[in-house]
Amino acid sequence: MSGAPTREGILAVLRDVHDPELHRSIVDLGMVGDVTVRGGRVDIAIRLTIAGCPLKAEIQRRVTEVVTPLAGVETLSITMDAMTDEERHRLRSGLTGPDRPSPFQEGGRTTVIGIASGKGGVGKSSITANLAMALAGRGATVGLLDADVYGYSIPRMMGVTRPAVAVDDLMMPVEAHGVRMMSIGFLTEEDSPVIWRGPMLHKALTSFITEVWWDDPDYLLVDLPPGTGDVALSLANLLPTSSFVIVTTPQLAAQRVARRAAAMASRVNLPVAGVIENMSYFVAPDTGARYEVFSGGGGALLAAELGVPLLGRIPLEPAVAEAGDRGLPVVAAHPGSPAALALMEAADAIVAAVPRPALSPS
Ligand SMILES: Nc1ncnc2c1ncn2[C@@H]1O[C@H](COP(=O)(O)OP(=O)(O)OP(=O)(O)O)[C@@H](O)[C@H]1O
Ligand SMILES: [Mg+2]
Structure with missing residues (x-):
């Protein structure tokens, strides 16, 4: 019998519990309040960053999971309350530091x-x-910025309905399927129209980049609105190391329009990393036969014209649309389907085509 648990022993295991959104130890974040031990009875006070924290249950689960197996623990009681403004401010300052360079x-x-x-x-x-999701599945940390402020669709496609929360003045991305996301859809009531004008748009994108706790992901993918214009300009200003991946469909007319996106990239002085052709062909589910539904080969032509790689050809597949509507992208919903396989190959092609910045030693 190893006797009663100790406060130190409990704090030691709590140190390994990470906040699901902040990816830091809850002890280091100052989220562990009083820990009292009376014989086999353990009481832990958890200080949440906000009162209605949507991840409350998950934090409770993680704490329970590490504390209950400790020798001598008979009952565990976890109370949760919200941090004071001052505690939140301290946590937030600890996250970003005084002059942390932008990733x-x-x-x-x-x-x-x-x-x-x-x-x-x-x-x-x-x-x-x-x-x-494919990049996250390969072990990369991934942020997804929905820059389509008027026609946002990432929350629905990724199956996220909970709102984003802020810690002090720092907005937390919403995480699902291993991807950290920010979208205007996490900040507005569903279906309420977004009627911001140009300057507001730039301001919103600026906030999404500078006031969100992205935590230096390996990749940040930015879903742009259709067409060219304001948002690309903002992106070039705010994210000067970006490159573009241009999506087109196979039809020649579509390829001609896609060329404009490449022209925009060159106007804002950002490189095009490659082209992805979507809705390229159809694979009959019963026979596996491949049909080129739209003729044209627009993706290959555009890539050749721009002198960049064709990063993928994604088949037209009902499962892509269905999965998007259900909130679980096809690479996760049907990982063996032709579209999922093509998308995973495209992710690998991107990893190969876009060099990772040389990391300065920390
Ligand atoms: N490979 C595919 N097979 C079948 N359906 C697809 C495929 N790719 C996209 N779709 C469907 O086509 C529609 C448009 O796709 P999506 O919203 O991703 O396009 P978009 O370029 O982001 O559109 P917007 O310009 O409006 O932002 C969606 O209903 C989506 O589910
Ligand atoms: Mg879109």
């Missing part, structure tokens, strides 16, 4: 990729959501 500027550690197209509805958002 998105020259010399930063994050590879930033904007997914663009000349026209709407070619599958940018579906592709961005799937690439983000």
Whole structure:
């Protein structure tokens, strides 16, 4: 019998419990309040960053999981209350430090990729959501910024309905399927129209980049609105190390429109890393036969014209649309399907085509 648990022993295991959103030890974050031990009875006070923290149950589960197996623990009681403003402020300052360099500027550690197209509805958002998950599945840390402020679709595609929360003045991305996301959809009532004008748009994107706790991900994928214009300009200003991946469909007319997205990239002085052709062909589920539904080969032509690699050809597949509507991208919902396989290959091609910034030694 190893006797009663000790306060030190409990704090030691709590040190390994990470906040699901902040990815730091709850002890280091100052989220562990009083810990009292009376014989086999343990009481732990957890200080939540906000009162209605949506991840409360998860934190409770993680704490329970490490404390209950400790020798001598008979009953565990966890109380949760919210931090004071001052505690929150201290936590927030600890996260960002006084002059922490941005991971998105020259010399930063994050590879930033904007997914663009000349026209709407070619599958940018579906592709961005799937690439983000595919990269996360390869062990990378991934942020997904929904820069389509008026026509946002990432929350629905990634199946997230909970609102983003702020710690002090720092906005937390919403995390699902291993991807950290920020979208105007996490900040507004569903279906309420967003009617901001140009300057507001730039301000919103600026906040999404500078006031969100992205925590230096390996990749930041940016889902752009259709067309060219204001948002690309903002992106070039705010994320000067970005490169673009251009999405087109195979039709020649579509390819011509996609060319405009490439022209925009060159106007704002950002490189194009490659082209992804979407809705390229159809694989009959019963026979496996492949049908080129739209002729044209627009993706290959555009890539050749720009002198960049064709990073992938994604088949037209009902499961892509279904999975998007259900909130679980096809790479996770049907990982063996032709579209999922093509999307995973495209993710690998991106890893190969876009060099990771040389990391300065820390
Ligand atoms: N490979 C595919 N197979 C079948 N359906 C697809 C495929 N790619 C996208 N879709 C569907 O096509 C529609 C448009 O896709 P999506 O919203 O991703 O395009 P978008 O380029 O982001 O559009 P917008 O320009 O409006 O932002 C969606 O309903 C989506 O589910
Ligand atoms: Mg979109």
